[in-house]
Amino acid sequence: MIKINDLHKNFGNLTVLNGITEHIEQGEVVVIIGPSGSGKSTFLRCLNLLEEVTSGNIYVDDEEITDPKVDINRIRQKMGMVFQQFNLFPHLKIIDNITLAPVLLKKMTKEDAEKRALELLDRVGLRDKADSYPASLSGGQKQRVAIARALAMDPEVMLFDEPTSALDPEMVGEVLDVMKDLAAGGMTMVIVTHEMGFAREVGTRLLFIDQGIVMESGDPKEVFENPKNERTKAFLSKVL
Amino acid sequence: MDWWTGVVTEFERCFIREDRYKLLLSGIGVTIKVSLVAVLLGVIIGFFIAVCNLSKKKPLKFFGGVYTDVIRGTPAVTQLMIIYFVVFATIKWSKWLITAIAFGINSGAYVSEIIRAGILSIDKGQTEAGRSLGLNARQTMTRIVLPQAIKNIFPALCNEFIVLIKETAIVGYVGLVDIQKAGDFIKSATYSAFMPLIATAIIYYVLIKILNLGLKKIEAALRKSEAR
Numbered sequence: 001m002i003k004i005n006d007l008h009k010n011f012g013n014l015t016v017l018n019g020i021t022e023h024i025e026q027g028e029v030v031v032i033i034g035p036s037g038s039g040k041s042t043f044l045r046c047l048n049l050l051e052e053v054t055s056g057n058i059y060v061d062d063e064e065i066t067d068p069k070v071d072i073n074r075i076r077q078k079m080g081m082v083f084q085q086f087n088l089f090p091h092l093k094i095i096d097n098i099t100l101a102p103v104l105l106k107k108m109t110k111e112d113a114e115k116r117a118l119e120l121l122d123r124v125g126l127r128d129k130a131d132s133y134p135a136s137l138s139g140g141q142k143q144r145v146a147i148a149r150a151l152a153m154d155p156e157v158m159l160f161d162e163p164t165s166a167l168d169p170e171m172v173g174e175v176l177d178v179m180k181d182l183a184a185g186g187m188t189m190v191i192v193t194h195e196m197g198f199a200r201e202v203g204t205r206l207l208f209i210d211q212g213i214v215m216e217s218g219d220p221k222e223v224f225e226n227p228k229n230e231r232t233k234a235f236l237s238k239v240l
Numbered sequence: 241m242d243w244w245t246g247v248v249t250e251f252e253r254c255f256i257r258e259d260r261y262k263l264l265l266s267g268i269g270v271t272i273k274v275s276l277v278a279v280l281l282g283v284i285i286g287f288f289i290a291v292c293n294l295s296k297k298k299p300l301k302f303f304g305g306v307y308t309d310v311i312r313g314t315p316a317v318t319q320l321m322i323i324y325f326v327v328f329a330t331i332k333w334s335k336w337l338i339t340a341i342a343f344g345i346n347s348g349a350y351v352s353e354i355i356r357a358g359i360l361s362i363d364k365g366q367t368e369a370g371r372s373l374g375l376n377a378r379q380t381m382t383r384i385v386l387p388q389a390i391k392n393i394f395p396a397l398c399n400e401f402i403v404l405i406k407e408t409a410i411v412g413y414v415g416l417v418d419i420q421k422a423g424d425f426i427k428s429a430t431y432s433a434f435m436p437l438i439a440t441a442i443i444y445y446v447l448i449k450i451l452n453l454g455l456k457k458i459e460a461a462l463r464k465s466e467a468r
Contacts, residue, residue, distance in 0.1 A: 050368055050371065073371075073374045073375070073376050076371065076372055076373065076374040077374035080373075081368075081372035083369065083372075085363075085365050087365040087368065087369035089366065089369070089370075089384055089388075090388065091387045100373075100383065101370075101374060101375060104375060104379055104383065105375070146369075149373070150372075150373070153373060153374065
């Protein structure tokens with residue numbers, strides 16, 4: 001579904017991604033862990049071209065999105081993204097946050113989009129917040145709305161960029177529960193996270209990224225129990 | 241009551257005799273006309289220049305940069321005189337309209353910086369969220385960034401309006417009779433400086449006070465829509 005071929009990314013003289021080749025299949029839940037500054041968030045942000053790639057190719061459904069001629073807006077509609085800082089639109093009600101893109105991009109009529117938005121809000125347990133503004137929601141609630149907003153475009157894959165890192169500890173669980181639901185429903189997901197327990201439980205594959213390359217990849221339980229790479233061992237011994 | 245009688249006589253001599261108050265009234269009309277058109281033009285030009293300045297396209301960026309640089313680097317009087325006596329030398333448009341265009345061009349440079357700063361004040365995450373949903377750059381700007389930026393832009397824009405109105409007091413340089421010039425004429429005709437100049441100041445003050453109250457109301461309404 002997503003093929004990444006020898007992906008490089010530099011910020012000026014700084015090399016952040018140094019040749020990543022990966023293949024993400026439909027239905028996979030790929031969890032990405034690694035020390036801060038390792039390039040894991042940059043890697044995720046390259047997948048929908050929020051970061052311009054320096055070299056290498058990315059294919060989504062066999063279409064090369066790193067081709068400058070491709071209509072990236074059309075590709076992005078297939079890829080939902082959830083941010084660490086939620087990035088809800090503060091000037092819009094919750095329901096309008098969710099319906100904005102589907103209506104504007106003519107995926108749905110206003111009525112259908114609102115119906116769908118309420119279904120999605122139900123799914124994340126926030127139907128009663130439809131007419132509130134983001135400012136009145138807690139962090140965990142905001143992130144659940146952000147997930148609903150991304151799902152409203154019916155994406156084929158969901159990208160999560162440290163979705164629980166900005167949350168108070170007691171709110172992490174409610175967001176992870178929504179993500180677990182999604183995974184159980186067969187959604188293809190790529191998740192950058194520091195939640196090791198979640199990574200182990202929900203991930204179907206784990207990537208350990210450090211120094212801009214994938215140091216180790218494999219079944220999460222296996223990697224956690226028996227890391228092969230020295231750097232993975234060192235990292236896990238610090239965080240577990 | 242000698243002092244009071246003196247004031248009344250002086251007032252009568254300056255403003256009532258020979259219907260001189262009419263000069264001030266028409267001056268108020270000119271100031272308002274010029275300011276209104278200049279503000280509108282300034283906002284339109286300012287928005288366009290802000291878009292140029294924020295653009296990634298080199299020629300647009302260059303044009304926007306030169307525009308702001310030149311306008312902000314030269315006095316408004318000089319610009320007004322160049323536009324009136326050079327650019328429009330052979331074009332017979334009405335005096336006040338040419339003047340309003342000159343002030344619009346001037347104000348545009350300042351407004352562009354206000355709008356640019358307002359847009360930049362919105363967190364980059366907002367743009368990223370919009371783009372990640374598949375919105376294009378223009379949709380993201382008009383539906384997500386600008387509606388939020390306007391709340392930051394508006395107060396600074398009000399300030400610019402007020403500065404602009406006072407700035408128009410130089411239109412006498414091209415022979416247009418606004419409030420300032422009317423007061424000046426009365427001063428020359430009556431050989432009295434105090435009454436006409438104080439009256440000029442009071443008229444400007446009251447005009448701006450009224451405008452300020454109106455703008456405050458609009459600003460409060462904008463803030464209200466931000467409620468939870």
